[in-house]
Each structure stands twice: as C-alpha cells, then as structure tokens.
Amino acid sequence: MVQNCAGLPLAINVLGGLLSTKQHTVYEWEKLHRNVKTYAGKGKVHGGEQWIYPELSWVLGLSYDDLPYHLKSCFLHLAHFPVDYVIRVKELCRIWAAEGFVGFRLKGDSGNTAEGIAYDCLNELVERYMVQVIQRSSTGRIKTCNINLVMRDLCLSKAAELNFVEIIDFHNRDEAHLTGIARRLAVYMDDDANQLLTLINSVRRGNVRSLICFNTPLTRCDQALKPLFNSFPLLKVLKFGNLGRVKVPKEIGRLFHLRFLSFKGSHVENLPSSIANLRCLQTLDLRTELRLEFPNVKWKSEQLEHIYLPRDTYSVHDTSLWLANPGCLRTLVNISTDRFSLKNFSELINLTKLDLRLCRSSDNLEEIFGHKAIKFDRLCSLSVYIELEFLVDITPIILGCPRMLKLSIHGKILKLPEDVPQSLIKLTLHNTSLQVDPMAGLEKLQNLKVLHLESVDLMGNGMICSKGGFPQLESLSFCHVYNFDGWRMEEGALPRLYRLQIENCSDLEILPDGLRYVETLHDISIKEMSSNFIMRIMKGGEDFYKVLHVPVIVFDSSLSDLSTP
Secondary structure, eight states, X not given: OGGXXXXXXXXXXXXXXXXXXXXXSHHHHHHHHHHHHHHHHHOOTTTGGGOSOGGGHHHHHHHHHTSOHHHHHHHHHGGGSOTTOOEEHHHHHHHHHHHTSSGGGGGGOTTSOHHHHHHHHHHHHHHTTSSEEEEEOTTSOEEEEEOOHHHHHHHHHHXXXXXXXXXXXXXXXXXXXOOSOOSEEEEXXXXXXXXXXXXXXXXXXXXXXXXXXXOOTTBBOHHHHHHHHHHOXXXXXXXXXXXXXXXXXXXXXXXXXXXXXXXXXXXXXXOOGGGGGOTTOOEEEOOOSSOEEOOOOEEOOSOOOEEEOOSSEEOSTTBOOEESOGGGOOEEEEEETTTBOOTTGGGOTTOSEEEEEEOSOOTTHHHHHSOTTOOOTTOOEEEEEEOOSSOBOOHHHHHTOTTOSEEEEESOBSSOOSOXXXXXXXXXXXXEEXXXXXXXXXTTOTTOOEEEEEEEEOTTOOEEEOTTOSTTOOEEEEESOBSOOOEEEOTTSSTTOOEEEEESOTTOOSOOXXXXXXXXXXXXXXXXXXXXXXXXXXXXXXXXXXXXTOSEEEEOSSSOOEEOO
C-alpha cells in the first residue's frame, strides 16, 4: 500500500490515518488493501490531468469516500474558509452543532452535548490527517486548526460538486457570482460591504441556511442588513466580522430558525430588543468594538448556551439576564457587576466558562459564590477582571468553583486565595500586587501546568521554588514583573519544566542556580532584559553553566540568538 504513495509524506500520513480507523483484523486490512489497489489503479480520480497533485489524488479520494456521512458534512464545511485561515475550534464546533451535522448522534449519547460530539468529529478528521492542528490549549484540547492547500483543493472540489457551499469572492470581481443553488454561502468581502445587496437579489428567496462573511476590516453594510434578514428567513448560521459602524434593524427578530449569531469584531451601534425573539438561538457573540446597550428583555430561546457580551456595555441599571432556561447556559463572557444584577446568578448551575468584571462593590459575591448550597461544579474556566481602585477579596468566588481547570485574575486583589482547587491546570495573574511570595502556595498545586505572571508587583519580595514544588509545571512566564528581589530555586523543583519566558523584568539580575538541574527544560525566551543579564547566560558568561543543557535560547535583542546543540 505504501508503494502507491510515491514517497509523498502527506499521502503516507493520510493512508496511515485511514488505517488507524480500521479494526486490526486481517479482513479489514485486506478489504482496505483491495480499495487501495482499486483507487490507485484509477489514478487521477480527483481532478483529472489538470489537478496540480495527481500523485495524491487516489489516496485523498479514498480517504474522503471512506468518511461516514456526518464526517463528510463536517469536512465539506471547511470549504468556507479562505486559504491559510486560522479556524477557532470552539466556534467551528458550535457552527457544526447549529447546522445539525451531529445532532442525530445525541440520541445515543445523553451524557454529551452537540458541541462535544462536533469536537469528537473534528478530532477524527485530525487523526485521519485531513485537518491539521495549529495550537492546543493547556488542557490538551485543539484550540485552532486549518487545512493545508492540498486538502482544501479536495474540499473545494467536492463541495462544488455537491453544491454544498458557494463561495463569493468580491476581491475577484470576475468570479463574484453565484448559482443560487447552494444553501450555504461564504462571502469574502472587500471595502464595500453593500455589495451584499447585489448578492441578496441574486439568491433564491428562502434558500439560504448559512451565511458566513469574511470581511475586510471596517466595511459597512447598513443598507444590506434589513433586506438580508427579510430575504433569508430560514438562516441557521449568521456570522459577520470586522464590520464598520452598523445599525442592526429590528427585522433580525424574524430569523426564528437562527441558532448561531456573531458580530464579533464589528462596530455595532445598537441592539434591538427584537433580538430576544430568536427562539432557537444557541450562540450569541456580541464582542463588538463599540459601547453597546444590552436590552433589558426576557430571552425566549430555551437553547441559549453561549453568550459573549461586549467588553464595554451600558444598560439600564441592574439589568438582569432573563433567560427562558438559565440552566442551559454554559458560557458567559464579559458579565459586568456594574450593569447586570447577579440576583439570579445562582441559577446558572451548568456554566463551564465565566468571565466576570467587578466594576463596583459587590456585597453579594460571598452570598452567591461562597454559599455552601451553591456550587458551580461544572465551571472549568474562570476569568475575573477587577476594575476597582481598592483591593478585593476574591476568595468567595474561588470557593464557589471547586473544579476549575483555568483561572485568570486581572486587577488588585487583597491576597492570593489559599484554597485554589487542586484541579487547576493554568493560572494567570495580571496587573496585581502580591505582598507575599506566591510560589509558596502555588507550588503545592499538583496539576498546574501553566503559570503566567504579567504586570505583577512583587513588592520587594523574593521568589523561592522548593524541592518537589510544581511537580507538573511545563510553562512558566514572567512578563513585566516588578520589584523582583531575587529568584531562588532548589534542586528538584519544577522537574517537568519545558518552557521558560522572561520579559522586561528589570529587577531580576540573574537566573537561579537550580535551573541547571531541570533536565526537561527545552527552550528559554529572553525579551527586553538588560544586556548584563543576557551576557551572563551567553556562552562564556558567568551563568552559562545554568543553561548549558537547554537546546534553544532565544533573545529579542541586537545580540545574536544562542542555540546550543
């Protein structure tokens, strides 16, 4: 079978990915072997003589034809994205769920969600080498991905053949036309987003189920939105990005089938109350660039799982999140105590991600988060942004979230909470002051893998990493850490450290001696540090022995990079 791959790594990988999905039995492998011989014998089954990669055609065709029906839909959907586009996996999975690609599989998997099954589908495409991973999160999950040029060529060809999606590229005016047959549209906008009007007039009314726009920054489409909402009443997915100042018309409330709505990165000037009429809405992304009023209305959707609010909102004082089914909500980002009431917060028992902005004194924080009867047991990711001048004790919040995996604290806190859950994998401290060495408590976290300190004032305290401390830590970052009065590290500390980043820590003069015992350390990044600090760890410097074993050391200064074999 490998001999048919002509020595091409991609062909071998795709074939290997295909084999990995089969049972390890003689029958299964002989069956696949026959298919390989058949497809290889047909030769250029994909695109004929004109295809630029004829040697790959047979294995790509076999890999695609071997996909189950639901995976074919997921793969073909990737044709929406431009060349080299970095795809955010969370958003992609929610779109797949909104499209209904994976909903049928929920019947036999009551413990999972449509988004979770969509992620499993993506992971299978990765294992088949049809999708490539760009970045993983600290928990190991795929964060971003894309498809290479060869796979994209296959994807576009099959999508066009099946009228799965139609791409309208206004950057190429000669090809900016459509047949009106496909139910999904991907639009690559240029400076004039009102070209959507022309697009709307050329599409059969009611045929479109999905519209995803990839926009040039700051384009406008004011005149197009109202007719768009009127002409595409069956839309399930609507995604805009980087639109210029735009007013959302009340007609958006007529899109009763809409499940995914995103204005992320756009300059939206208003949000009509009719948006609450979207009964099927699952994801609402309003991370817009302008200060936006959030309507004080009751949302009718009982399926609303993800709400992303603008970072800067204004609203009627004590606006409540009136949700038809608050127990369904799993993501709530940019909720501000200055504008929203937290009285019904305890109903959001299934939250998995929360970004909370403390903008005024919240006397009921302890009542909500610290109450023994109220636990956010499903909360995995918590970010707290403290926009107050005085110190805040966030211990009640931490106590209310006993199974966190990620914690990010931005702003002035009274103290670092002592009862941080042992489940924590990633911790970020930003723009805060610490009166005591934080390492004493943090090094006892048995599962912590990533620790990032940025714009942190240590107030003249030193930092000590004890023997056996941070047993799982892999990535450690110090960025703009002030009053850094020495860093000591005992032998046996940080036994699994892989990456160390130090940036603009002017008070840190030398690296700790114990660093030379960390055999797992692979790369060190040094940015905006003093020339004396850098010279000490260069070859021949006083501290070079501490980093002699590190394969990669990179500086962003005028000094040449150091890379030791």
